[in-house]
Amino acid sequence: MRGPRFLSSLGTLILLILLVGLLLRRGELLLLILPLLVYLSAGIWLGTSVEEVKLTAQRKISQRQLLSREEAIVRVEVLNEGKRRLSEVQLLDALPEGLTVLEGETRLVTSLGPGEQAALEYRVTAARGRFELFHLRARVGDSLGFNLIDLELPCPGEILFTPRFEELRDIAIAPRRTKVYSGVVKARLGGTGVEFFGTREYYQGDEFRWIDWNATARLGRLITAEFEQERVADVGLILDARARADITVGDESLFECSVQAAASLARYFIKGGNRVGLLIYGRYLDWTFPGYGRLQLLKLLKALTRAEKGDKAIFEGLENIHRRLFPAGSQIVLISRLLEQDIEVLRRLRAMYSVIVVSPDPLEFELARLPVKDETVELAWRIGRLRRELMLNKLREAGVRVVDWKASDPLKAAAREALSRLRR
Amino acid sequence: MSVWFARAALLASGAFLVAAAIPAEAGLRWSLLGAAFVILGLWLGSYFTRFERLPTVGLAGMVALAGVAVYFGLNATFILIALLLAMVGWDLDLFARRLWGFVRIEGGVVSRHLRATAIVGLIGLGLVLLGLHVSSAVSFWPALLLAAVSFASLVALLRLSASP
Numbered sequence: 001m002r003g004p005r006f007l008s009s010l011g012t013l014i015l016l017i018l019l020v021g022l023l024l025r026r027g028e029l030l031l032l033i034l035p036l037l038v039y040l041s042a043g044i045w046l047g048t049s050v051e052e053v054k055l056t057a058q059r060k061i062s063q064r065q066l067l068s069r070e071e072a073i074v075r076v077e078v079l080n081e082g083k084r085r086l087s088e089v090q091l092l093d094a095l096p097e098g099l100t101v102l103e104g105e106t107r108l109v110t111s112l113g114p115g116e117q118a119a120l121e122y123r124v125t126a127a128r129g130r131f132e133l134f135h136l137r138a139r140v141g142d143s144l145g146f147n148l149i150d151l152e153l154p155c156p157g158e159i160l161f162t163p164r165f166e167e168l169r170d171i172a173i174a175p176r177r178t179k180v181y182s183g184v185v186k187a188r189l190g191g192t193g194v195e196f197f198g199t200r201e202y203y204q205g206d207e208f209r210w211i212d213w214n215a216t217a218r219l220g221r222l223i224t225a226e227f228e229q230e231r232v233a234d235v236g237l238i239l240d241a242r243a244r245a246d247i248t249v250g251d252e253s254l255f256e257c258s259v260q261a262a263a264s265l266a267r268y269f270i271k272g273g274n275r276v277g278l279l280i281y282g283r284y285l286d287w288t289f290p291g292y293g294r295l296q297l298l299k300l301l302k303a304l305t306r307a308e309k310g311d312k313a314i315f316e317g318l319e320n321i322h323r324r325l326f327p328a329g330s331q332i333v334l335i336s337r338l339l340e341q342d343i344e345v346l347r348r349l350r351a352m353y354s355v356i357v358v359s360p361d362p363l364e365f366e367l368a369r370l371p372v373k374d375e376t377v378e379l380a381w382r383i384g385r386l387r388r389e390l391m392l393n394k395l396r397e398a399g400v401r402v403v404d405w406k407a408s409d410p411l412k413a414a415a416r417e418a419l420s421r422l423r424r
Numbered sequence: 425m426s427v428w429f430a431r432a433a434l435l436a437s438g439a440f441l442v443a444a445a446i447p448a449e450a451g452l453r454w455s456l457l458g459a460a461f462v463i464l465g466l467w468l469g470s471y472f473t474r475f476e477r478l479p480t481v482g483l484a485g486m487v488a489l490a491g492v493a494v495y496f497g498l499n500a501t502f503i504l505i506a507l508l509l510a511m512v513g514w515d516l517d518l519f520a521r522r523l524w525g526f527v528r529i530e531g532g533v534v535s536r537h538l539r540a541t542a543i544v545g546l547i548g549l550g551l552v553l554l555g556l557h558v559s560s561a562v563s564f565w566p567a568l569l570l571a572a573v574s575f576a577s578l579v580a581l582l583r584l585s586a587s588p
Contacts, residue, residue, distance in 0.1 A: 009480045013487055020491060028494050032487060034555050035508040038548035039515070046540065087536050090526070109523055111531030118530070143540035145519055 010040045043146030050149055054082035055089070055112075057136045057153035065160045068128050068260075071102060072159050075121045076136055080112035087111050088141035091120060096131050099124050099159070126161040128259065130306050133157040162301040163256075165264040168412050170420040175354045177329030178231035184272045186228050193227035200224055232273045234290060236326035236353070237262055239304070240318075240336030241282025243311035247337070247362050249369040257360045257407035258335045259304050264411055265333055265358070266300040278303055281321060283310025290327070318345040323352060330354075337362045340391060347398045355400045356419065360407040363388060368408055425534055426523070430516035431468060437486065437509035438464045444493055444502035452496055459489055467517075479517040486510040504552045512545045 014036050021029035055078055062073040076093055080086055093106040104122030112118060120136075135152040174186065186195070199215050202222030215223040239262045246255040262278070269276045270293065277290030278300050288303045290296075314320060318336075326332060332353040336342065337360055349355055363384045370377060392402050405414040438460055445456040467482035490507045494500055519537050523529060 009483075013484060017487065017491065024495065026495060028500055029491060031500065031504060031552070031555050032490055032494065032507060034552050035504065035511045035548050036487075038551055039511055039544055042540075042544040042547070087540075088522075088533055089531075090522070105528045107526050108528045108530065109526045109533050110529075111533050111536055141522075143536055144515065144544065145522060145537065 047147040057155040059155035090139040175331035197228040234330030433513035440506035
């Protein structure tokens with residue numbers, strides 16, 4: 001609450017006039033007090049006390065979880081529950097940074113009688129993030145605005161702008177171990193499935209239709225065909241959030257592309273019935289424990305929504321990815337532009353897990369945003385390109401599957417090209 | 425709208441001060457007019473700034489000017505009316521500054537404030553004229569007694585307003 005601010009100004013002026021009048025012993029000087037005194041008295045008489053102000057606010061948000069750049073309608077209703085008219089009510093809904101108002105007003109001045117209500121309504125959008133709205137600021141004054149009372153009306157709300165994702169298809173992963181439940185990941189085990197896996201001796205109880213008649217005729221004994229079992233697997237997504245691995249041009253950032261790629265991959269693997277965990281590596285180790293299903297997808301999207309870059313010295317390299325964080329033999333998918341020093345770490349990681357690297361191309365990203373493209377730029381790009389190819393080839397040689405992704409193109413095309421066929 | 429009313433009130437205040445200063449000696453007259461010109465000029469020019477204290481500083485300046493004018497025996501009626509108009513201008517100025525940045529102004533806030541200011545201004549005018557009438561018949565010591573009573577009332581009002 002702010003006290004009667006003008007009271008002190010007017011009171012001081014009145015006292016000064018009184019003092020000067022007394023010192024100079026001039027009665028007519030005291031008359032100058034009159035206009036000030038009238039205003040002061042009116043202000044006090046009309047003034048509103050804190051106890052008389054009973055305002056409540058209620059916030060309604062059209063949709064609490066949206067995709068990046070979608071729009072939400074926020075409506076805040078303020079009700080005067082007091083018995084007195086509030087002649088001047090200033091309302092301000094201070095929005096957190098990152099939330100953009102597309103239409104409507106977040107500020108309003110109005111007058112509220114007993115039982116009357118006012119509403120603020122606006123449309124907002126944001127690129128990505130979790131935005132918490134706590135309270136509405138209100139400033140209440142009387143007719144003369146003499147006594148202004150500042151209030152914070154609680155009306156909590158939350159809007160989540162999750163990263164956009166692509167519909168990915170045909171990504172074949174080959175983890176060293178799979179879970180017992182059936183899924184879409186090739187388990188390297190014979191049994192029931194779709195793709196031919198091999199043949200074996202007939203055992204009593206094998207289905208008649210699975211007998212391989214050609215092999216049986218050739219070998220002179222009953223042979224059963226086997227198919228590769230398809231099961232679910234553990235998938236660990238690692239999002240590289242190191243600030244030094246990012247490139248920002250204007251308000252566009254390669255990190256945002258990585259976040260979108262991570263969201264698309266998370267959705268794809270969850271839809272395949274896999275158990276998916278997520279590690280955001282950069283600011284700190286933001287770990288989302290592996291899980292299945294729609295609820296897990298929501299958890300992963302929430303984690304990606306709050307993902308921020310970090311420049312902690314301890315996370316400069318990828319050495320601090322805890323080896324036992326993901327179940328042994330699971331599929332690791334690292335989303336990173338990659339730095340030279342990361343190669344060795346990935347080689348070591350490959351010893352324990354199957355590793356896929358989805359690497360948004362920093363050269364293409366930067367080149368597309370350069371204002372001038374002359375011969376020097378082209379030469380620099382070619383050198384950069386060669387170095388990157390060399391780095392990616394080192395990874396491929398180490399058995400890491402690499403998706404070299406131009407962030408301006410859809411991820412699904414690059415992923416399909418690099419990951420649709422399984423090389424064992 | 426309140427900005428225009430504030431400007432009008434301030435200009436009218438200046439006009440009454442000029443009217444009071446015209447019969448004065450040249451030195452006093454030009455000093456008063458010069459000071460009024462500077463104070464009101466700065467005040468009116470301050471609409472381009474967001475310095476919240478400027479209207480209050482302007483009002484204090486006008487009070488000081490009115491004090492000097494009264495001290496030198498100029499027309500008290502004109503001076504008091506000028507001070508009352510400066511007071512109204514000060515109030516409307518602060519009101520206009522409070523509304524800066526608001527696109528939506530609803531519920532008759534402006535008209536309600538203008539009405540309240542007009543009523544207070546008229547009451548003030550009545551009291552000023554009454555005060556002038558009484559003061560012409562009252563010498564210093566009764567006037568001092570009146571001021572003391574006013575002061576006591578003011579203190580009582582302040583305490584009343586501060587109590588929960």
